[in-house]
Amino acid sequence: MLVGREAQLQVLAALLDEATRHRGGALVVRGEAGIGKSALWGETCALAAGRGMRVLTTTGVQAEVELPYAGIGHLFRRLPEAGGKPGAVEGESPFRVGVEVLDLLSGLDEPVLLAVEDAHWLDRASWEVLTFVARRLESDPVALLLTARDGEDVDRLLAAASLPELALEPLDPASAGDLLDQVAPGLTPALRERVLAVSEGNPLGLVELGGLAARSGGAALLPSRLPLSTRVERTFAGLVGELPAATRALLLVAALDDGDDLDEVLAAASRLEERPVTADDLEPAVVSRLVGVDEQYRLRFRHPLLRSALRQSASPALRRRAHACLAAVVAGDDRRVWHRAAAASGPDEALAVDLAAMATRDRHLRAASAALAAMERAAQLSEDPQKRGSRLLWAATMADEQGDVESIRRLLALVDESRLQPAERARLAWFREVYLGTGWSGNTRLRVYNELIDTMRTAGDIELTLESLINISLRFYWSNPDDDTRLEFVRVAELIDAPEDNVLVMCALAQVAPVERGAACLERLAALRYHVDLTPGQRYQLGLAASALGAYELSNAFLTPGVTEARTHGRVGTLTQALVSLAYNAAAAGDTRATVATATEALALATETRHTTWALQARLQLGQAEALRGNAEAADEIADAAEKIIFSAGMHPMLALTQRVRGVNALAAGRFEEAFWHLHRAFDPGDVAYHPYVRFTLAGHLAEAAAHCGALDELRAVVAGLAPVAELSRSPVLLTGLRYAGAVLADDAAAYEAALAADLRDWPFERARLQLTYGGWLRRRRQAAESRPLLRAAAAAFDALGAAPWAERARTELRATGESRRKPIDAIDALTPQEQQIARLAADGLSNREIAERLFLSPRTVTTHLYRIYPKVGVKSRGELAAMMAERSF
Numbered sequence: 001m002l003v004g005r006e007a008q009l010q011v012l013a014a015l016l017d018e019a020t021r022h023r024g025g026a027l028v029v030r031g032e033a034g035i036g037k038s039a040l041w042g043e044t045c046a047l048a049a050g051r052g053m054r055v056l057t058t059t060g061v062q063a064e065v066e067l068p069y070a071g072i073g074h075l076f077r078r079l080p081e082a083g084g085k086p087g088a089v090e091g092e093s094p095f096r097v098g099v100e101v102l103d104l105l106s107g108l109d110e111p112v113l114l115a116v117e118d119a120h121w122l123d124r125a126s127w128e129v130l131t132f133v134a135r136r137l138e139s140d141p142v143a144l145l146l147t148a149r150d151g152e153d154v155d156r157l158l159a160a161a162s163l164p165e166l167a168l169e170p171l172d173p174a175s176a177g178d179l180l181d182q183v184a185p186g187l188t189p190a191l192r193e194r195v196l197a198v199s200e201g202n203p204l205g206l207v208e209l210g211g212l213a214a215r216s217g218g219a220a221l222l223p224s225r226l227p228l229s230t231r232v233e234r235t236f237a238g239l240v241g242e243l244p245a246a247t248r249a250l251l252l253v254a255a256l257d258d259g260d261d262l263d264e265v266l267a268a269a270s271r272l273e274e275r276p277v278t279a280d281d282l283e284p285a286v287v288s289r290l291v292g293v294d295e296q297y298r299l300r301f302r303h304p305l306l307r308s309a310l311r312q313s314a315s316p317a318l319r320r321r322a323h324a325c326l327a328a329v330v331a332g333d334d335r336r337v338w339h340r341a342a343a344a345s346g347p348d349e350a351l352a353v354d355l356a357a358m359a360t361r362d363r364h365l366r367a368a369s370a371a372l373a374a375m376e377r378a379a380q381l382s383e384d385p386q387k388r389g390s391r392l393l394w395a396a397t398m399a400d401e402q403g404d405v406e407s408i409r410r411l412l413a414l415v416d417e418s419r420l421q422p423a424e425r426a427r428l429a430w431f432r433e434v435y436l437g438t439g440w441s442g443n444t445r446l447r448v449y450n451e452l453i454d455t456m457r458t459a460g461d462i463e464l465t466l467e468s469l470i471n472i473s474l475r476f477y478w479s480n481p482d483d484d485t486r487l488e489f490v491r492v493a494e495l496i497d498a499p500e501d502n503v504l505v506m507c508a509l510a511q512v513a514p515v516e517r518g519a520a521c522l523e524r525l526a527a528l529r530y531h532v533d534l535t536p537g538q539r540y541q542l543g544l545a546a547s548a549l550g551a552y553e554l555s556n557a558f559l560t561p562g563v564t565e566a567r568t569h570g571r572v573g574t575l576t577q578a579l580v581s582l583a584y585n586a587a588a589a590g591d592t593r594a595t596v597a598t599a600t601e602a603l604a605l606a607t608e609t610r611h612t613t614w615a616l617q618a619r620l621q622l623g624q625a626e627a628l629r630g631n632a633e634a635a636d637e638i639a640d641a642a643e644k645i646i647f648s649a650g651m652h653p654m655l656a657l658t659q660r661v662r663g664v665n666a667l668a669a670g671r672f673e674e675a676f677w678h679l680h681r682a683f684d685p686g687d688v689a690y691h692p693y694v695r696f697t698l699a700g701h702l703a704e705a706a707a708h709c710g711a712l713d714e715l716r717a718v719v720a721g722l723a724p725v726a727e728l729s730r731s732p733v734l735l736t737g738l739r740y741a742g743a744v745l746a747d748d749a750a751a752y753e754a755a756l757a758a759d760l761r762d763w764p765f766e767r768a769r770l771q772l773t774y775g776g777w778l779r780r781r782r783q784a785a786e787s788r789p790l791l792r793a794a795a796a797a798f799d800a801l802g803a804a805p806w807a808e809r810a811r812t813e814l815r816a817t818g819e820s821r822r823k824p825i826d827a828i829d830a831l832t833p834q835e836q837q838i839a840r841l842a843a844d845g846l847s848n849r850e851i852a853e854r855l856f857l858s859p860r861t862v863t864t865h866l867y868r869i870y871p872k873v874g875v876k877s878r879g880e881l882a883a884m885m886a887e888r889s890f
Contacts, residue, residue, distance in 0.1 A: 002039055003182070003203075004175025011166055012044045015143045016051055020111045022860075024137030026144035028119070028158060031168030034204025037147035040168070041117050044145055048113035053143075055113045059300075060121030062307065067258050067338055068373055071126030072097065074260075075114065076104070078296075094128035095572045095856055101133050102140070102858035103849060111141035119146040120154045124373075124407075131161040132608075136857055139864035160406070160610065170201025179203060184210035208236075236309040239288060246281040249273050249322075251291065254299050255310040256322050257330075258338070262297040264329055271325035320345055334358065341377050352381040356391060359398070372398040372407065385419035393420075393427050397467075400431075400573055405610045422455045427464075430471055446472075446481050447488070454492045465496055466504040470541060473508035477548060480653045480692065486512055503528065503538055510545035514693055518549050518729035525549075529557050536565040540578050550696050550733030552585040553762040559585075567854050576605040576614050583621035587628075588697040588733060590765025592802035593828075593836070595625035600833035601855070616645055620657045627665035630805040635665040656682040656691035664701055668805035672708035679705060683718050696722075699737025700766055707744045707773065716745055736766050744773065752777065768797035772806065776813050784817040795821055802829070828885075830872055838865050842878055843885035 002009065008029075015027050029037050048055050058075040105112060116122070116130060134144050146163075148154050158165060171179065176196055180187070183206065187195065195213050199205035240248055250269040257265055262279065269277040282299075285291045292300050301307050311319065320343045327339035337354055344351055355378035359371040375395040382388035392415050399407040412431050420428060429445060449472045456465040476489060490513050498505050510521040525546050528534070534542070539562030546555035559578050566575035579602035586594035599621040606615035623638030639661040646654045663679035666672070679702045681689040699722065706715035719741050726734045739758055743751040752774035760767035775790035791814045798807035811821050828836060834855070841851045848866070852859040866878075875881045 002036070002043055003179040004171040005036060005040060005043075005168075008040060008166060008168065009043060009047075012040065012145070013047055015145070016044070016048050016053065016111075016113065019113070019141050019143035020051060020053065022139055022141050024140040024142040024144075026134035026137060026146070026163050028146045028148055028161075028163050028165045029168060030148045030150060030154065030158070030165055032150050032202070034202045034208075035168045035170065036203040037149070037168060038117060039203065041115060041145065041147050045113065045115050048111075048115075048143070051111070053111040053113050054108065055115060057115045057117070060116065060118040060126075061258065062121045062311070067123050067335070068125035069097065069123065069129070070258055071116070071122040072101070072129050075116070075126075076101075079104075093569070093572055094125050094132055096569065097125070098129045098132035098136075099853050099856055101129060102136060102856075102861075103852065105133075105140055105142050106852075106858045106860040112143070114142065114144045116144070116146045118149070120148045120151065120157070127157065131163060132856070134161070134163050136861065138858075138861045140858050140860045171203060171206075172201070176201045176206060180206045180210050183207045184214045187214060234309070236290075236306045237313045239290065240285075240306075240310060240313070243284050243288070244281065246273055246275075246277050247284045250277055250281055251285055252310050252314050252318070253322050253326065254291070255301070255307040256319060256342075257326055258335060259330070260298045260300065262293055262299050264326075264331075265299060267329040268322070268325040271328060272322055317345075337374075338377075341381060344381055347383040348381050349383040349387075352378040352383070352387070352391070355381065356394075359394075372404070376411065379414070385416060386421060386424075389415050389417075389420045389428075390424055393424055393431070396431055404573075422452055425452065427468055427471075430468070430475075446476060446479060446485050449475075450485065450488050450492055453489075454495075457492065457496050462496065462498060466498060466502065469493060469496070469508045470504045473511040474544075476512040477693065478651065478653050480690065487516075489513075490517065503542060507541040507545040511548045514549050514731065515725055515729040518731055521545060522549055522551060522554075522730055522732075525551065525554055525558075529554065534558075536562050536569065536571060536574060539565070540574055540581075543578065544581055547581055547585055548693065549729070550588075550693075550731040552589050552733065555585050556582060564854070567856075572605060572609060573611075576602055576609065576611060579605070580614050580617045580621070583618060587621045587624040589763065590628060590801055590803060592625040592628045595621055595628075596802075596833050597837050597840070599625065601837065612645075616642060616654075620654075620661065623658075623661040624664060625802075627661050627668055628801075628803045628805075630668045632665055632669055635661050639665070652688050653691050653694075655689035656694040659689045660694065660698060660701075663698070663705070667701055667705055668803075670708075670805075672705045673711070676702065676705035676709050676711050676714070680714065680718075696731050696734040696737065699734060700740045700769060703737070703741035703744045704769060704773070706741075712745060715741060719745065732762070736760070736763050740766060740770055740773075743770065747777075749774075749778075764797050765801055765803065768794040768801070768803075768806065768810075771797075772810050772813065775810070779813055779817050788814065788817055788819055791817070792821065828873060831869060835865055835869050835872075838862060839869050839873070839881060840885065842866060842869075843882040845882070 012027070012029075015025055018025055029040055031037055045055050045057060056075055056079060058071050060071060114130070119127065119130070122130070130144065130146065137144065148158070170176070173196070176199065177192075180192065180195060180199075184192075184195070187210070191213055195206065195210050199209055240251060243251075246269070249272050250265060253269045253272060254260075254265045257268070262282075266277055266279065266282075269281075279293075282291070282293070286293065290301070290306060294300065314322070323339045323343035327336050327343060330336055330339060337351075337358060340351055341355060355374045359375035359378060361371075372395055375391055375398060379388050379391035379395060382391060392411050396408045396411045399405075399411065408431065412428070415428055417425060417428055429448075449468075453465060453468055453472065456468060473489075476486065490509060493505050493508055493512070496505055506521055506524055509517040510525075514521075525542060528542060539558045543555045543557075543559035543562060546552075546558060559582050563575060563578045563582065566572075566578060579598045583595050583599035583602055586592075586598060599618045603615055603618035603622065606612075606618055619638055620642050623635050623642065626632075626635040626638065639658045642661075643655065643658045646652065646658065659678050659681045663675045666675035666678055679698050681687045682691050682695045682698055683702070684690055699718075702718065703715055706712055719738060722734065722738060725731075726738055736758075739755045743755040752770065755770050756767070756774065760770075771790040771794035775787040775794060778784075778787035778790070791810050795807050795810035795814065798804070798810060814821050828839065831839060837855060838851055841854060846854070848859045848862040851857070851862045855862075870876060870881070873881065873884060875884055
């Protein structure tokens with residue numbers, strides 16, 4: 001039994017017991033060096049084994065921090081069920097690997113303890129996987145235990161991970177005395193008190209310094225001004241210094257190795273010593289209990305501080321030589337390159353080229369995490385300052401694909417702008433504005449961006465030109481630039497000599513000039529709809545372009561398969577952005593159920609990856625859905641919170657989205673005059689909330705509000721201004737909204753009939769709104785029989801879309817005709833957004849494993865959710881669920 005740690009052991013035992021009951025969980029044991037984390041870790045492993053749990057362990061190694069998934073590979077490599085899988089996925093997105101780990105754990109037939117020691121030295125990718133998994137251990141019999149040393153970096157990691165923590169404090173005086181008496185009995189009272197005072201309740205200090213005092217007396221404890229961890233490290237260094245030269249060389253190589261294979265260490269040590277080093281040379285270290293070797297010939301250090309002591313006591317030149325020796329013997333090209341990089345004594349352009357090539361290869365092989373690490377190291381080794389900056393920017397691009405905002409910010413801080421070429425400065429300005437919070441530049445930089453893109457074009461770097469073009473086009477969309485600036489962008493874009501099959505120029509034009517180039521872009525987008533050779537990135541850009549043009553069904557046709565591919569490949573950054581776009585489309589089309597499902601997931605991912613801009617967009621779509629559903633308080637809260645963020649960041653054009661939420665919220669509540677003026681702000685060029693394209697999505701809402709509050713003259717002026725815009729752009733959402741507004745203004749049966757005769761298959765909300773308004777118009781003219789079919793259809797459509805206030809109005813109108821229609825009881829609305837997603841996917845025929853992969857959950861968690869869903873919606877099987885969901889469609 002550990003001395004003085006009874007309460008902590010009870011907490012850890014409870015974690016294990018919960019896991020055996022299929023209530024998985026995670027805990028981070030943290031504290032200063034030597035505080036007893038390793039002892040508790042070992043005791044927990046023993047307790048788990050005693051409970052019949054399978055115990056999988058790994059230890060973070062400082063030498064492995066540059067090797068993506070080294071920790072995960074060590075954790076699972078000897079698990080037969082893994083089949084080598086975690087090692088095979090090296091370099092992929094942590095989210096993708098996390099899903100595979102969850103799937104692997106769900107397939108095990110016994111409770112599992114994942115025990116990770118020194119998690120602060122894990123490679124970043126393994127850390128992201130483990131924390132991702134930890135947050136999803138709901139119904140799995142899995143306990144995850146991590147130990148981490150206190151420090152600012154650990155504080156930041158743990159704050160982002162949001163995992164439960166168990167902080168270890170020094171032992172109380174009585175427990176400290178008991179431990180010292182066990183490890184160093186017979187000390188004189190004065191020396192005993194001296195050790196207790198110097199150790200300050202630190203268990204490792206008591207053990208090591210107590211033993212040292214017993215051997216060497218009180219002089220060994222000086223100087224006391226040094227930190228305890230330094231004194232303990234010096235104790236270890238002193239023990240190593242007494243060993244033979246071959247043993248010391250062997251231990252140094254092992255401390256720097258990213259693996260633990262004894263034969264590999266012996267081979268590298270032989271090179272370092274320039275003579276054969278054998279297992280016999282390790283024996284003095286084993287006898288001294290500094291290291292151990294298990295039955296698989298894996299070498300394990302007694303304590304992490306020993307590794308640290310070995311590294312610190314060796315000169316830089318010796319460490320580099322050791323890495324060079326490891327590079328000559330390790331298996332795998334990537335490991336070899338990493339040790340070569342560690343052996344480099346300064347900039348090495350040839351090595352930087354190798355690393356950059358490895359990064360490019362890994363990126364195209366869907367291994368963006370490994371690509372990021374390699375490209376960053378390539379930048380560090382670059383001899384040319386311009387190439388260094390360029391490689392840092394490419395590393396930031398790779399981090400962006402993964403949604404890794406923290407890495408983007410860190411990388412950008414390293415870039416020396418003065419050494420960049422003009423084209424690269426444009427990329428840097430873009431990244432800084434988006435990720436460093438330098439302020440929303442709005443129109444101020446757009447002319448400069450135009451000039452820099454033209455510079456890239458004339459320099460002949462087409463790939464960089466197109467990437468910059470598509471990035472900056474989104475900024476144009478949300479900046480309300482003047483026409484001269486916009487049309488200059490169009491001129492530059494159309495001069496780019498892009499490959500014939502490249503879609504990026506067209507996608508950029510759709511966002512920057514959706515009126516002037518809208519019709520042509522729509523025609524080309526429609527032609528690309530059924531192409532099967534599009535990449536996930538192309539699908540996302542095409543979907544974004546179609547959405548900017550107001551063609552939401554066409555946009556969804558690109559985005560939906562792109563989302564599936566992004567999930568499969570673990571491109572979380574792309575996935576989050578695509579989900580936000582799907583949510584925007586659904587909100588603009590009035591489909592509250594689809595909006596909630598996609599926006600909720602997008603918000604969770606944006607929050608997890610700390611991407612505040614996409615999180616803001618996802619919340620605004622949820623606000624629109626809440627307004628359409630009649631949840632006034634929730635909608636107002638979202639609009640108010642978003643407005644504060646938008647004002648503080650200077651992103652004023654996005655205020656159109658808060659006004660959309662407020663206007664629709666008032667419209668749902670029947671406050672029609674208030675609704676009209678909230679919405680009208682997005683149509684007024686003199687208003688800070690004006691947006692030339694968001695207003696296209698609001699024409700129908702504005703017309704409905706005007707019809708009820710009598711603001712028909714104001715509506716007529718808006719329609720007159722937008723009619724030529726609609727004719728030129730052919731924007732589907734604008735044409736649909738103006739069709740409804742025209743019928744309201746005409747106020748006759750022929751106009752309503754003509755509007756309903758149009759193809760509204762992709763616009764169920766707008767069709768239902770026409771049916772409701774026309775049905776009410778007929779009822780007021782005592783044509784009840786003619787009005788009822790329209791009102792029935794409107795009520796059914798609004799119910800299916802989740803637009804409760806509009807559905808209730810349709811039922812009210814029906815009652816006025818003498819026909820009553822009950823409000824349907826929709827059990828699906830009782831489910832959480834995640835449960836709704838699972839229910840839809842299960843009804844579509846996906847297996848639990850396929851659902852888990854799509855939603856980044858474990859299969860066992862999906863199973864648990866389904867068992868909860870069935871009774872909530874009154875079904876007993878997948879088949880009944882599918883039938884019920886089919887009845888809800890329209």
